Amino acid sequence: MDRRSFLRWSGAAAGSALVLKESAVHAQQTPPAAEQPRVVRAQQNIAAKRGVITPNGTSLPWKRVGNVKVAHLVAGLIDHEFMPGLRADCWGYNGRTPGPTIEVTEGDRCRFYVTNRLPEPTTMHWHGVLLPNGMDGVAGLTQRRIEPGETFKYEFTFNRAGTYMYHPHYDEMTQMAMGMVGMIVVHPRVPRTRVDRDFVLMTHEWKIKVGTRKPDPTAMLDFNVLTFNSRAFPGTEPLVIGRNERVRIRLGNLSAMDHHPIHMHGHYFKLVATDGGDVPESAQFPEATVLVPTGSTRTIEFVADAPGDWAMHCHMTHHTMNQMGHDIPVTIGADGRRIDKRVSSIVPEYMTMGHTGMGGMSEMKMPIPENSVPMAGGPGPFGMIDMGGMFTILKVRDNPEADGDAWYKHPEGTVASLARASDLAADGIDPDVV
Numbered sequence: 469m470d471r472r473s474f475l476r477w478s479g480a481a482a483g484s485a486l487v488l489k490e491s492a493v494h495a496q497q498t499p500p501a502a503e504q505p506r507v508v509r510a511q512q513n514i515a516a517k518r519g520v521i522t523p524n525g526t527s528l529p530w531k532r533v534g535n536v537k538v539a540h541l542v543a544g545l546i547d548h549e550f551m552p553g554l555r556a557d558c559w560g561y562n563g564r565t566p567g568p569t570i571e572v573t574e575g576d577r578c579r580f581y582v583t584n585r586l587p588e589p590t591t592m593h594w595h596g597v598l599l600p601n602g603m604d605g606v607a608g609l610t611q612r613r614i615e616p617g618e619t620f621k622y623e624f625t626f627n628r629a630g631t632y633m634y635h636p637h638y639d640e641m642t643q644m645a646m647g648m649v650g651m652i653v654v655h656p657r658v659p660r661t662r663v664d665r666d667f668v669l670m671t672h673e674w675k676i677k678v679g680t681r682k683p684d685p686t687a688m689l690d691f692n693v694l695t696f697n698s699r700a701f702p703g704t705e706p707l708v709i710g711r712n713e714r715v716r717i718r719l720g721n722l723s724a725m726d727h728h729p730i731h732m733h734g735h736y737f738k739l740v741a742t743d744g745g746d747v748p749e750s751a752q753f754p755e756a757t758v759l760v761p762t763g764s765t766r767t768i769e770f771v772a773d774a775p776g777d778w779a780m781h782c783h784m785t786h787h788t789m790n791q792m793g794h795d796i797p798v799t800i801g802a803d804g805r806r807i808d809k810r811v812s813s814i815v816p817e818y819m820t821m822g823h824t825g826m827g828g829m830s831e832m833k834m835p836i837p838e839n840s841v842p843m844a845g846g847p848g849p850f851g852m853i854d855m856g857g858m859f860t861i862l863k864v865r866d867n868p869e870a871d872g873d874a875w876y877k878h879p880e881g882t883v884a885s886l887a888r889a890s891d892l893a894a895d896g897i898d899p900d901v902v
């Protein structure tokens with residue numbers, strides 16, 4: 469790096485710190501959500517009923533100038549935590565990935581200033597929003613690139629309610645892989661369906677080689693960090709919901725290569741909208757899994773009538789794992805003892821892994837490289853939850869504000885348990901006979 473580009477880099481870093489500080493002041497006087505006690509946050513969710521809840525995230529602050537809403541997005545370098553133990557140098561907007569959720573109302577005239585603090589050009593594309601061609605943000609096609617240090621101005625009217633996304637349309641592969649993604653929610657002027665909680669979740673996939681702290685934008689297949697709102701379980705903030713509340717979840721996907729079948733336990737839901745508009749009621753049908761294709765949004769609604777801690781996760785099993793390698797030999801069923809003995813003469817700590825399956829890896833206390841996370845998730849009320857990645861929990865409670873922090877307390881006799889000999893005998897089951 470020559471002196472000139474070093475100065476530009478360090479200048480960019482100082483500049484984005486300044487802008488961040490400013491936007492934090494604009495956003496709210498209270499500390500960011502992640503630092504507040506859970507209960508307070510849950511109360512805020514109730515208070516913010518008219519707006520959306522972005523778990524592990526926030527909404528973009530506005531100011532009004534005449535009849536126009538004005539906001540500022542700064543593309544820049546960030547130090548992002550995916551979960552405790554894993555941080556990486558990412559790119560994002562206003563100091564976060566995904567960028568703050570843009571929340572507006574149908575008919576709003578908006579002016580966005582987009583400042584580029586990246587080391588390369590960028591643009592801003594408003595994915596799914598119908599707007600004048602010259603505001604579409606495709607580098608070379610509808611505008612010139614925003615060079616490092618420049619600020620561009622976009623102005624248009626959001627004419628249609630719905631769920632959309634924003635992302636760059638220059639060096640797309642790199643910039644989205646580094647975290648430059650965000651959600652847009654356009655509320656209808658006259659609410660159509662009342663919901664008690666309205667959540668926003670952006671799905672994403674990353675490749676971060678173990679022991680490094682840079683996402684690898686060249687990855688095509690072996691993604692090893694899968695996220696909701698750029699957090700991997702157990703780093704995902706749960707969705708705290710009151711029993712019998714009507715819930716909307718707006719899912720988005722700007723992953724490089726994969727769609728995500730998002731599966732919800734304990735409830736059925738209906739797909740009520742895509743980024744192409746509302747699904748007519750006559751065309752909605754009940755589902756337990758919704759496929760969110762890359763480059764799409766899917767909005768689902770349901771009534772949370774079942775109390776409990778319910779898993780919600782991508783059903784691609786490699787997407788509910790944290791960092792793992794994919795180019796390893798199959799050892800399931802192999803007897804590792806002989807090879808362990810031979811290799812341990814050279815590498816004393818060597819142990820063949822995976823010969824009884826891989827579930828146990830969540831409990832192994834093996835030393836791991838710095839800034840890396842083991843394949844599996846986090847502690848649960850009944851032992852380790854061996855899913856990580858694109859996994860979160862719906863906490864449905866009678867009293868969500870008081871009980872949203874704790875694990876669900878199951879009524880007596882409603883938890884699967886070890887069968888007693890007397891149970892087996894009474895029902896005529898011999899465990900040794902199929």
Ligand SMILES: [Cu+2]
Pocket residue numbers: 694726727728729782783784787858
């Ligand atoms: Cu997935």
